[in-house]
Structure formats: C-alpha cells, structure tokens
Amino acid sequence: MRNLRFAMFGAGFWSRFQLAGWRELPGVECVAIFNRTLSKAQALAKEFGVPRTYADPEELLRKEKLDFVDVVTDVDTHSRYVKLAAAHKLPVIGQKPMAPSLSVAEDMVKTCRDAGVPFFVNENFRWQTPIRQVKQILASGVIGTPFRARLDMVSGFPVFKNQPFLAELEQFVLTDVGSHILDVARFYFGEAERLYCRAQRIHPTIKGEDVATVIMKMGGVTTVIVELGYAENALEQDKFPQTLAFIEGDQGSLELCVDYWIRVTTREGTMSKRYPPPRYSWADPAYDVCHASIVPCQANLLQALRGEGPAETTGEDNIKTARLVFASYESARTGQVMPIVGDQFRARGSPVVRI
Numbered sequence: 001m002r003n004l005r006f007a008m009f010g011a012g013f014w015s016r017f018q019l020a021g022w023r024e025l026p027g028v029e030c031v032a033i034f035n036r037t038l039s040k041a042q043a044l045a046k047e048f049g050v051p052r053t054y055a056d057p058e059e060l061l062r063k064e065k066l067d068f069v070d071v072v073t074d075v076d077t078h079s080r081y082v083k084l085a086a087a088h089k090l091p092v093i094g095q096k097p098m099a100p101s102l103s104v105a106e107d108m109v110k111t112c113r114d115a116g117v118p119f120f121v122n123e124n125f126r127w128q129t130p131i132r133q134v135k136q137i138l139a140s141g142v143i144g145t146p147f148r149a150r151l152d153m154v155s156g157f158p159v160f161k162n163q164p165f166l167a168e169l170e171q172f173v174l175t176d177v178g179s180h181i182l183d184v185a186r187f188y189f190g191e192a193e194r195l196y197c198r199a200q201r202i203h204p205t206i207k208g209e210d211v212a213t214v215i216m217k218m219g220g221v222t223t224v225i226v227e228l229g230y231a232e233n234a235l236e237q238d239k240f241p242q243t244l245a246f247i248e249g250d251q252g253s254l255e256l257c258v259d260y261w262i263r264v265t266t267r268e269g270t271m272s273k274r275y276p277p278p279r280y281s282w283a284d285p286a287y288d289v290c291h292a293s294i295v296p297c298q299a300n301l302l303q304a305l306r307g308e309g310p311a312e313t314t315g316e317d318n319i320k321t322a323r324l325v326f327a328s329y330e331s332a333r334t335g336q337v338m339p340i341v342g343d344q345f346r347a348r349g350s351p352v353v354r355i
C-alpha cells in the first residue's frame with residue numbers, strides 16, 4: 001500500500017496535535033508544511049521530521065506531489081486555502097469551524113463539488129470514545145425514543161491562556177465549541193427543524209460571546225438543549241474538555257457523567273461503566289479526550305481518501321452543522337426562533353414561530 005502524501009497548511013495550536021494524530025496511522029505521511037511565518041513551519045517540521053517548509057502555498061502546491069491537503073489555519077483563511085487546493089484538483093480537509101459565515105461555507109462546499117474534489121472537515125468530537133459509546137447505546141434502543149436531551153460543555157478552564165486567539169474572535173463559543181456540540185447533537189438526534197438561541201458575554205475583555213444556550217427540535221421528536229460556557233466563573237468541578245449529557249427516552253434514561261462514566265437507567269435499574277479515551281504521549285493531558293479523538297476522526301477521513309469507505313464528516317454533511325451555528329447567531333441577534341428548513345435556515349425578515 002503506497003503512503004498517501006499530504007501537506008499541512010498552518011503551524012498553530014492544532015497543527016502539532018493533528019500531525020501527531022496522522023503519525024498514529026499507517027499509510028500516510030506529511031511531506032511539507034506551509035505557514036505564513038516560515039519559522040513556525042520550520043520549528044514544527046523539525047519536531048515531526050517533515051522534509052520541506054514553505055511560506056508560499058502556491059509554491060508548495062506547484063513543487064510538491066501530493067494526495068491531499070490538510071488545512072489547519074485560522075478560520076478566516078480556510079476558504080482561501082480550501083479553494084486553492086480545489087483549484088489544484090487536490091482532495092482537502094478543512095478545520096472546524098468551516099468558515100466565518102454560512103455563505104462562505106456554502107461557497108467552499110460548492111467550489112469543491114464543482115471541481116469534483118473531495119472536501120472533508122476535521123470534526124472530531126463525535127469521535128470521542130464516550131460520545132461514540134452513547135451513540136451505540138441510543139442505537140441499541142435500550143432507552144427507547146429519546147424525547148429530550150441536554151448536552152453540556154460548560155467549563156471554568158482558562159481556555160484563553162492556552163488558545164489566546166479565541167479571545168480575539170468576534171464569534172467565539174458557538175463557532176469554537178458550539179460547532180462540535182451541535183454536530184454531536186445532529187449525530188445523535190438527526191436534523192433540527194427549529195432553533196432558538198441566547199448568547200452572552202461574561203468575560204469583559206474578549207470580543208465574542210463566551211456563553212450560549214441553544215434549544216432545538218431535532219429528528220422530529222427530540223427537544224435538545226445545548227449549553228456552552230467558558231465564563232471562567234467558580235465551578236465546583238471543572239470538567240474541561242468533557243461533554244456531558246443527560247438523555248431521556250420513553251423507556252429509560254442515559255447520563256454521560258464526569259470522568260467518562262456512562263449511566264444507563266431502565267426499569268430494571270442502573271448500569272454504569274467508564275469509557276475513557278485512549279492516552280497518547282503527545283496529547284496535552286488538559287485536552288486528552290479531544291486530542292485522542294483526532295486519531296479515529298483522521299482514520300475515517302483516510303479511509304475515504306483511499307476510496308475504502310465513506311467519511312462521516314464531509315463538507316456536505318458539516319454544512320448542516322454550520323447552519324445550526326449561524327442560525328444560532330441569527331436567533332441570538334433577533335431574539336427569534338429560526339426555522340431550519342431543508343437546506344437552509346430562514347434569515348432576517350422571514351416568518352418565524354415562537355417556542
């Protein structure tokens with residue numbers, strides 16, 4: 001089996017972990033790194049034994065023989081680099097959130113579709129060990145039809161210390177971690193029909209919102225509440241970066257608790273078991289479950305790149321998550337419920353339904 005050769009675009013916070021994730025997988029190798037600040041690309045290349053670095057993405061694409069490109073840059077540049085890869089007929093993986101607006105995200109998906117180029121999104125939360133286990137339990141039918149669910153990512157973790165660029169985003173929590181949790185909501189409960197969101201800024205010095213609450217009707221039946229928060233207020237237990245869940249079905253209930261415990265309750269009683277993520281030496285222990293999920297996510301994308309099976313997080317699929325993110329902003333701005341109709345949500349001035 002020939003190694004697939006790729007170039008990584010970007011040498012920031014996530015690049016190191018994604019490169020380490022790729023190294024866990026057989027049959028794939030990074031042959032070049034592009035970064036506008038060349039010294040950052042060089043430092044990363046040295047650490048990971050990547051042979052070549054570039055400060056010009058066009059030069060890289062002209063000189064390297066590649067099978068795909070992995071774009072791990074800031075959100076504002078995703079579109080430019082994804083479209084550049086598409087122009088070179090190269091399959092491309094983009095980072096989440098896909099784009100700074102829905103129209104830009106839709107344009108990226110359309111450009112790749114028109115070019116006949118596969119486009120994937122490195123959306124990894126749904127690949128976390130406990131998140132996948134919950135999916136299996138739901139699919140087993142043991143708790144019956146879920147009628148209500150709460151998914152939480154509420155943390156006191158000093159996220160701006162580790163990822164200072166997050167404090168500069170005009171749109172923060174809904175795009176940063178909201179993209180992940182809304183994607184998990186779709187993974188569990190299907191597509192949303194309508195959505196209401198309230199967003200708040202608690203930190204006085206950051207640009208975007210750090211707290212948001214979204215309520216949706218999903219899959220025709222389930223009321224889903226998503227709670228997001230990086231208020232850095234006093235919490236008895238900080239669970240970063242764990243997603244917690246409480247799901248009520250007509251035959252029982254399920255809880256995804258702190259420290260990866262899953263508790264399933266039916267009329268027979270409660271069963272609990274722990275589903276921790278695998279530990280990788282390269283993962284930052286403060287981000288363990290997130291970093292570990294990079295490996296199965298990239299394994300899934302790699303099998304699709306090899307034509308051996310479908311990818312879950314294609315651009316075509318992830319645009320549905322992006323719609324929920326941007327409908328949330330629209331709802332928070334207008335105070336209105338956003339119907340998510342077919343392929344779009346109805347924006348400004350259209351008829352709305354109040355919950």
Ligand code: 89Y
Binds near residue numbers: 159163176177241290
């Ligand atoms: O940037 C975010 C992500 O993708 O996962 C968690 C995070 O690091 C902070 O919200």
